Amino acid sequence: MRLPLVTVLGECVADAFTAPATAQGELALRVLPGGGPANTAVALARLGTPARFLARLSDDVFGRLFRGHLESSGVDLSAAVRATEPSTLAVAELDAQGRAEYSFHARGTADWQWTADELAVTDLATTACLHSGSLALVRDPGGPVVEDFLARASATATISLDPNVRPLLVAPEVYRARLPRWCALADILRLSEDDLGLLLPGCTIERACDVWHAAGVPLVVVTRGEHGAVASLHGERIVVPAPPADVVDTVGAGDSFTAGLLHHLGARGLLGGRLTGLRVDDVFDACVFAAHVAALTCGAVGPNPPWAEELRLPAPMAGRAAR
Template identity: 35%
Template sequence: MFLICGEALFDFFGDNTPGDNVAFDARIGGSPFNVAMGLARLGEEAGFFGGISRDALGERLVAKFRAEGVSERYILRTDYLTTLSLVQKDANGSPAYTFYGANAADRMVTEADLPDFDTPPAFLHVGSYTALVEPVAGALKTLIEREKTHTLISFDPNIRPTVVPDMGQWRQNTEVLVPLTDLIKVSDEDLELIAPGEPVAGIARKWLADGAGLVIVTRGGDGATAFMSGLEVDCPGIKVTVEDTVGAGDTFQAALLAGLKQLGVSDRKALESLRQDSLERLVEFAVKAAAITCSRRGADLPRRAELEKEWSALK
């Protein structure tokens, strides 16, 4: 099983309506939520561990997981409220973000809430703000340390300045997590936020030296570069008519994890033994998956049938 840990929330997109009323279009969101859904759509056994409210919005989140085939077994239902992220345009037409997450269900997870497994997950993924804010961040670090010897650990920093504006905290937290993880996927935009001006390859090589086995840096429409010890693979982007980029990074992450399983990578030794040609096919697969998501509105992640050719080519 792939166990995806973190937040599940609602994004409220506001329209500039006249008068006293404000109209919102509410969409299910949260990077870990999308990754879990993306894995299920790729035909993988995916479960979600995180706090989800018993409120009306929380019921919608769980119902979506149920419809997508994501396991509910490790979901922690609580009476804390669902996190809300409000997105409205300011006077200049630029998006203005307001985050309502203090004491919300997804961050009020403690070590006492950690699940026990009959069979440990093959992959455990963490990321975004639940890897930073307390108490959930401390609980997830404990879970990683507990499961690391028999589970591949994946991490996506997924920096969110609207949640925590202090980039120093994000960088420090990332540096704490790097030695605990096997696979890191990070965007060049995130690296520019926490390490402005630093060469991407230098950061990736440092993370490898600190303990990571594979570091992949995504560059939006320009593709992605994968770094391993003594190996660097660059994959160009795929030209598509971009509808929007919502969920593209999460699609890449889900495809990356599913692709590793397809390649037979089930432990750290197998990860470190990846050949260059296998790594190239893996990154190409994830880039293609992300391109599909960019070609349609919202976090509409692709299904296995849409990537059958690339999936078959992985082995």
């Protein structure tokens, strides 16, 4: 059975990780293809979901790296724009827990230059779900164009969003101002506990879910790293524990969780339209699967999600806790 198409719209970023230098006075960097939306598209394709990536990919050395990585993972780049601007670079330092702190080199780069004409030619007829978010949705000049595209897509497709707040590049208050509009468009809002702290400082997960439901989004999923995830469907909440993981780093884990969630929902025929047939048990099962995909990503260097054949699904979890 062919799974429904998921279209992903957003950036692809060169993630440069510090590495041991070979001589004194040098800084060595290992560059891997990254960027939240690109990571999600790769993870979807590796899981077996047809994934089309709408991106503006440069022809520079990083852009060629991106194309090779995406295509080798099975991502459809037929609608990607060949951009003249340079690629975005993020330099990452990992802490003792494998979490990354980034500095960005993103002024005038390809990812943020979307025009209405570039997206107007995109055919959405076969897209069951459109996933977007991160910096491409919030950085000008392209952000408003992407938002308009989401509005058009919402007439026929399930809309999934991940704000992926990056305060070094865009002030959190910009996200806060736009998030109610995104919630009105979206069917799924997936974000991290760190994102929540930046968007609604001092707010509990339960209260944040209620705020975002009131703004229009039916399903909210907050990932909490080693503490698992909390999901809320129209206010009915569940807690999903995190499976054991041998953590190398956590880069791309949230993006893999999103991909696992969408893949599982799509495989069960639940994507497309407004999720009217979705039940909280469906959400729990999808989140268990998504957490497993994220845990496997944590066991690899950088944003390197697993392939379908690498998955060993856990036994059904007991203690499905409702809140």
